[in-house]
Amino acid sequence: MSRLIVNQEAVNALQINELVKLCPFGAIEEKGGKIEVNAACKMCKLCVKKGPAGVMKFVEDEVPTIDKSLWKGVAVYVDHVDGDIHPVTFELIGKAKELAAKVNYPVYAVFVGHNIADKAQELLHYGVDEVFIYDFAELKDFRIEPYTAAMEEFIKKVKPSTLLVGATTIGRSLAPRVAARFKTGLTADCTILDMKDNTDLVQIRPAFGGNIMAQIINPDHRPQLATVRYKIMNAPERLPERKGKITPCSMNTDTLHSAITVLQVTKKEVEASISDAEVIVAVGRGIKSEKDVAMIKELAELLGAQVAATRPLIEAGWADAKRQIGLSGRTVKPKLIITCGISGAVQFTAGMNQADRIVAINQDPRAAIFNVAHYGIVGDIYEVIPHLINNLKEKH
Amino acid sequence: MEILVCVKQVPETSKVEVDPVTGVLKRDGVDSKMNPYDLYALETALRIKEEVGGTVKVISMGPPQAAEVIKEAYMMGADAGVLLSDRKFAGSDVLATAYTLSQGVRKMGNIDLILCGKQTTDGDTAQVGPEMAEYLAMPHIANVIKIEKIKDASLIVEMDMPHMVEVAEIQCPCLLTVEKDIYQPRLPSYKKKLSTKDWDISMFSLHDFADQNEKNYGLNGSPTQVERIFPPAVNIDKEIWTGAGVELADKLTSKLKELKFV
Ligand SMILES: Cc1cc2nc3c(=O)[nH]c(=O)nc-3n(C[C@H](O)[C@H](O)[C@H](O)COP(=O)(O)OP(=O)(O)OC[C@H]3O[C@@H](n4cnc5c(N)ncnc54)[C@H](O)[C@@H]3O)c2cc1C
Ligand SMILES: Nc1ncnc2c1ncn2[C@@H]1O[C@H](COP(=O)(O)O)[C@@H](O)[C@H]1O
Secondary structure, eight states: OEEEEEOGGGOOHHHHHHHHHHOTTSOEEEETTEEEEOTTOOOOOHHHHHSSTTTEEEEEOOOOOOOGGGOOOEEEEOOEETTEEOTHHHHHHHHHHHHHHHHTOOEEEEEEESSOHHHHGGGGGGTOSEEEEEEOGGGSSOOHHHHHHHHHHHHHHHOOSEEEEEOSHHHHHHHHHHHHHTTOOEEOSOSEEEEOTTSOEEEEEEETTTTEEEEEEOTTOSSEEEEEOTTSSOOOOOOSSOOSEEEEOOOOGGGGOOSEEEEEEEEOOOOOOGGGOSEEEEEOTTSOSGGGHHHHHHHHHHHTOEEEEOHHHHHTTSSOGGGBBSTTSBOOOOSEEEEESOOOOHHHHTTTTTOSEEEEEESOTTOGGGGTOSEEEESOHHHHHHHHHHHHHHHO | OEEEEEOOEEESSOOEEEOTTTOOEEEOOOOEEEOHHHHHHHHHHHHHHHHHOOEEEEEEESOGGGHHHHHHHHHHTOSEEEEEOOGGGTTOOHHHHHHHHHHHHHHTOOOSEEEEESOOSSSOOSOHHHHHHHHTTOOEEEEEEEEEEEOSSEEEEEEEETTEEEEEEEESSEEEEEOTTSSOOOOOOHHHHHHTTTOOOEEEOGGGSSOOOGGGSGGGGOOOEEEEEEOOOOOOSOEEEESOHHHHHHHHHHHHHHTTOO
C-alpha cells in the first residue's frame, strides 16, 4: 500500500501556501491551518520531491511480487475480419520479434475465429514461432464475450509475458476486456516499445494531455498488455519460406455463448484514405478562416497529395474527421508531408513522425514542429504557399 | 429503460508542458469541462428516454469539483447524478478507474443500459468502458455509430469495424461506447439550469462501496506505473530556412524537384 502522508507538525503557513501553489492538479488545500489533500491528487509526488523538506512523505509498503519466470513469450493478437488479416498484425509481429530477442523469448500469434486454419499459414512467413488457433463456429463474427473467453483460454494455457494488440476498433474493444479479466495493466496506443532485461515491457506514449511522453511499466502483473496503432511499427520482410508451427487448440465451448447476435455485416465503401497517401499536405490553426482551406487544397492537387488536418480544425468543422492526423486521429507514413501552420503538439506528431520527409511551414521559429521536420521553413503560409502554388503551376 | 451515462471532467485545453530542465509538469490553472465525447453518450441516452421512457442518470469519478459536469448533465436533461470522490481513488489508471466506476454502478441498483463516450480527451485510452463492462459481467459493443431499434430487453445497433459496419442485437443489461456524431448533442438549457440548481448530487466514497479493500483503488489498485515523463524526441538531421516568402517558396520548389515530387 502506498500513501501520501502529511507531517502537519512540521508545517507553517508559508509552506502551506508554497505547497498549494506547487501542486499542478490543485489537490493540496489549506483547511484551518492544516494541509488537506483532496481527490484531485494524481500521486505525482511533486510535493514530496520539490516541496518544503519533511512535510509531504510518500510511504510505500512491499508489494507482493509475482514469479515472472512463469510467464514467457511475446504474443500478438491476430486482428482480422473473416480471416482477412489486418496489416497491423504483421507490424506487431515485427516488434514482438525485436522485443523477444532481447530476453530470448519465443514469439506467438493467437488467431481466434472460424475457418481460419489456412489463413494462419501466412503468419509463418513472418517468423512467428507458434500460432495458436481457436477455430469454432461461435467465433465466426467478432463478439466480445466468446472472443474474450478464447483469449482467456490462450493466456491460461500459454502464459505469455507480453500480449500486443492492434489498436483497431476490434483490438480497442477486446484488449481492455482481457486486461480486466486478468486484473492487469494495459497501455493504449503505445508509440515506442522496449523490453527490459527483467522482462518488463517499456511502454511509451504521449500522456497527460500535454506535450509530454510518458514511460509506463507494469512491473507486478502478468501478462503485460499494450495496444499499438496501425503504421506505428514496421512490418518485417515477408520470407519466402515458412517457419514455426501451427497449433490448433481445443476449449470448452460452453464459455463461448454471447448476448450479442450479429444480424448483418456490410463492407464499408473504400474511400481514398490519408493512411495510404504517398504525399500529404496537412493544415493547422495557422489558417485564419475556412475559405483558406481552398489554398491548401490547390497546393495538394498540384502535388497529387491528400489534404489532412489537426484536431482543432476538425473540431471547428473545417475538415472531415477522417482527415485528422494524430493520437486520436490516424497515423500516416507518407513519402512526403508538408505541414502548414501546425505547431507540432506531440499528439499530432505521434501520428506523422514516421513520414520519410517532413516539411514544416510555420512563422514561429520556436514551434515544436521544427523538432521533427527535416526541412523547417520559418515563414508565413499566406506568403509562402501562394508563391509555391505559382511555381508549381508554371511547371505544369 | 434505466440508463446510466459515464461522464468525466477534463481540462479545457491541453496547456500542459514539461519543464525540460527539471522534468516537472507545468499545468496552469486551466478550466475544466465535460469530456466532449461524453456529450454524445448523454445525448444518445436522452433520445432513448424520449422514445421509450425511463430515466437517465449520470455517474462520474473525480475530485469534488467534478460535480460541475453533473450539473451540466442536469442542464441537458439528466434526472439524477452520482459523483465518486475520495482521496483514496487518486492515481487511478484505467483498471482502477473502471473498477471504481463498476463499484459505483453496483450501488445504484437496476440499470438496463450503460453508455460511455468513445474516449476522453485527456486520458484518451477508450478503455474504461470495456473494462467496466467486464467488471459488471455485461456484454458490450464499442464504437456504436447508430441505434437502430430499441426493444423491451435489447437494442439493435450499428458498430463501426475496420472496413465493415456490423448490425447487431445486444441483450440488456449491456454497455455501449458511442462514436462522435451519433446524434448532435443539445445545448444546456437555461430553464433547466434554473429548475435543477438545487438538485442533489449523490456523493459516494470508498466506505459506501461493497468492496472496501483500499488495495483495489487508486494508485494501489493500478498495475501500470508511470516510470518517467520526458519531452518528445528532437530530430537532429534537419535544415531550417528563413527569409522572405518568395525566397522560401523558390527554395521549397527546388527541393521538391530534387526529391522528385514534381
Ligand atoms: C488526448 C489528446 C489527443 C489529441 N489528439 C490529437 C490528434 O489526434 N491530432 C491533432 O492534431 N491534435 C490532437 N490533440 C491536440 C493537440 O494537442 C494540439 O492542440 C493540436 O494538434 C494543435 O493544432 P494546431 O497545430 O493546428 O494548432 P496550434 O497549436 O494553435 O498551432 C498553430 C500554429 O500555426 C502557426 N501559425 C499561425 N499563423 C501562421 C501563418 N500565417 N503562417 C505560418 N504559421 C502560422 C502558429 O505559429 C502555431 O504554431 C490532442 C490533444 C489531446 C489532449
Ligand atoms: N473518471 C471517469 N468518470 C466517469 N466516466 C469515465 C471516467 N473516465 C472514463 N470514463 C468513461 O469512459 C470513457 C472512455 O474514457 P477513456 O478510457 O479515459 O478514454 C469516457 O468517454 C467516459 O464515458
